[in-house]
Amino acid sequence: MDQSRRFVIPGQNRLLSALSRDLQIQLLPRMEKVTLTVSQVLFEAGTPINHVYFPLSGATSLIMALRSGETVEIGTVGNEGVVGLALFMGGETTPSRALVQSPGYAFRLKGSLLKREFERAGALQYLLLRYTQALITQMAQTAVCNRHHGLEQQLCRWLLLSLDRLCSNELTLTEELIANMLGVGHEGVIEAAGKLQAAGLIHYGRGKITVRDRAQLEARVCECYGVVKGESERVLGAMVEAVS
Secondary structure (H helix, E strand, O other): OOOOOOOOOOOOOHHHHOOOHHHHHHHHHHOEEEEEOOOOEEEOOOOOOOEEEEEOOOEEEEEEEOOOOOEEEEEEEOOOOOEOHHHOOOOOOOOOEEEEEEOEEEEEEEHHHHHHHHOOOOHHHHHHHHHHHHHHHHHHHHHHHHHHOOHHHHHHHHHHHHHHOOOOOEEEOOHHHHHHHHOOOHHHHHHHHHHHHHOOOEEEEOOEEEEOOHHHHHHHOOHHHHHHHHHHHHHHHHHHHHHO
8 A cells, every 4th residue: 555645435534534644644544444233233332332433334323222121213323423532522331332234344443552542632532523513413403303303304314314324215114114213113114214215215125124225315305414414514524624
């Protein structure tokens, strides 16, 4: 690899690609490229976070679980961010589970190495804190959406945010998994997905959902999608400009 340039790979991680050449050269040899498989747990709630993951492709859900076994997704991380931010925010554990939603690849870095670099108060710290701001916005808006908007709009938001992190208009997901992510009943997801399919916006079956008309999906979604997407693009754009 020509180390005089920033590394560029298909589905590259936007945080890492925003770093300076020197910092990339310093960090990249310490990272391990790993495969992320569907339903793989990167870390469980309450357990030590030994590694952080910079996704290159695919998507990982941050999930809260109740004692009853019910779950709900509070955030999604793709190649715009990092999984395991609690580590550099001062905590060694997190109350959420990190579950791979869509398969892909990631760069894995030991948590101790990330903390050491973060404490230097340089460009990496700035980028990680800016990304944290975007993720907090996503979590807050998800809570608002789950409380105030109907299931069909929630499903539209969830599909669009997932697609934003993938290089495809197809998601490999079961209705049961979507229900667990949204924290609703299986029957509700079937009904909502059925309405979208009847309208020609999606096609689903055999564990796959294909978006056929994204424009119409965006027309049906609630304002929450625009808030999350807008803040993410604003923060990521600003941080790239700041460290360039």
